[in-house]
Amino acid sequence: MQLRRHRRGVAQTGRPARPRLPEQEAMTPPAPAAATSTAATFVYEDGVSRQVGIDPDKTLLDCALAAGLEVGYQCRGGTCGTCIVRIGAGSIEQRFTGASALTTAERNAGMALMCRAYADADVRIELPYTSTWTSGGGRPGLKSATVTAVVAEADDVVRLEVELDDWVDDGEDFAFTPGQFARVRVPGTDDQWRSYSMFTVPDDLPRVGFVVRLLPGGAMSDYLVSRCEIGDRVDLEGPFGSFTARGHEGERHILIAGGTGLAPLLSIIDGFRLGTAKPPPIHLVFGVSDAAQLFFAEELELRRLWMKDISITLCADRPASGFQGRTGSPLVALPDLHVTPDDRCYVSGPPAMVGAVAEALLDHGATATRVYTEQFLADKESTHE
Template sequence: MTKRQIELVRAVTAAVEPWAADLPRFFYTLLFERYPQVRELFPIRMEVQQDRLLRALLMIVDLVDDPQHLATFCADLGRDHRKFGTVTAHYAAVGECLLATLAHYAGPSWTPEAAEAWTAAYNTAAQAMDQAALEDARHRPAVWQARVTGHVRRSHNLAEITVQPDQPYPYRGGQFVSMTTPWWPRTWRYYSPAHAPRRDNSITFMVRALTGGRVSNALVRHAELGDTVTLGPPLGDLALDARSQRAVVCVAGGTGLATARALIEQAVLDGVRRPVDLYVGSRTLEELYAIDDLHQLSRRHSWLAVRATVADELTSGSGTQLLNSLAKQGPWPDHDAFLAGPGALVVSAARVLHRGGIPIERLHHDPFVSLDSVGTP
């Protein structure tokens, strides 16, 4: 895309921002009215799906001048959308309704030139998604059925859940997996395996039952041994590059500890020898469920150091014990950072580390968490 087209895409995004809460609802209403056959691909309750649409759009706009990362993001979206039953024909329908939605809310900003720019942006993203999905279909299924083989409650709202997929499930430690349950069909939530791949193909997830969380509450409070859940493809590219000699600071809070543990176990398998300082935060001692395993890893591998803190309010900001500890150990100008956990914690930790000298491009995290505010005063 040209510089002018990129400017127009972002100008339209700024124009519709005041109606961000209404835009997804309008889009889906229009899509289901014009193409009622696609309604069955979506869950009955659409709140989370609407939020994901907006976040995906904002991510695409944010990356529109970064073709390499945009292609990677869209390819992951395309592979992930196979689980919904998305096919090539759906992209045209979605594009038509998306452009109509933007035209409805953008007002004078929606000029013929702006419409052309947005058409180009959407077609670029849709083509990357569709091509990735078609290529993915040549090598693996869209979904995996997995039987629950382990269910251990770690606290009143946290459970360690182990599943056995019906066929090999290739992933790398540090990736995340979407899951849906028979209690809420077509309602998907993302969880990170709590370890690197195992020889027996089993996967363990740490799941916290969130207030109003349909899938998380079903998994923690209702799932039993023998129940079957459905897994989407693995996503994400968090990984410690074995070729780099740069030291690493890793921050994990809540169930983000699962991601950190998997990331470090994968690093061991890959022969990584980069110095890694892992900072772990938890609300309670009981939720430091993997700390013994991590300490054992640190005793076997001198490049790994593990520090754990317990605080009542993990995500309350820079005043927490975890973030204070992180700030005191800086600065970190020569480090890469890997962040996992609640979005508020990731942003707060990123801000501390950025002040400590780590540039934003070396702050690695969940792609759906925005660090736009990190560099601002």
């Protein structure tokens, strides 16, 4: 189909679903610690802890799952970031074969990806969610959906909206937390799945929206540009991911997006906007390579009007005439933010930008354990690793 540029007034309503994280098989009581002298203690955010025996030849994720623990994961290949944890005590070895969802800053802050981590001595693992995160919401699962909008927001950015088929309004069906992502099967393929963060919020369900950067020769990109039609059926799997809002009312949230990295941050902003608690102070920095290709400007302007305590800095490597933002990547905006150790910082988008900004935030005074990232890495099957 021919994509048309179109500006849309977003009027999302509702409140965010209660936080929940990914995943998998039914909750089974954790197995008792294996008869081994080496154990991993998994500690959930609510203080509940479980001890499991570890096999040094298995990843910590596999050890946890073998013991029946509820832990979040998706790709099992180190690229989605869903299984990120903090190593509270002991040491682990991270084994990567390619790109990794863990930034250097996160690694230095003691974070690890369980699906790539091995331990041969006692270790304490701090999970970024509570022990009950799967009990109240829908678990990740397969959904079919129907395309309701496919719109070019810029030359290389498409907004894709779908409506979930057979969706039940029970607070559980595809209940996600703002900031999470879904996997979308490229229509017409047997098994080509791509990950996309929702820019919508749970109360928009059954409507689910994504913004997708078009890549030359990309399977999903080609589908969106040349074959996608309103009414097409697509398969989704999810929700996944742990890139969700943390912290307390009053703590400033610094959100930094590169390109389509805006999607999870817009969802997080709207989660705060529509939630019952008072939204925290928010500063959004949104960078694009070319100001002429800026997208969602109207959506951002509306948030500026609707929310009391939000400020937005736009950045473009190549500014256009009349552009009201900063020239350069989001890095140029950091000095003006006067970052403090109490700020909560969220960075999403292309891996190189995310890594550089995460490092720079630390140099500007951010606390390593308060910097959260979502790198839009290529899916494994598209990199032929």
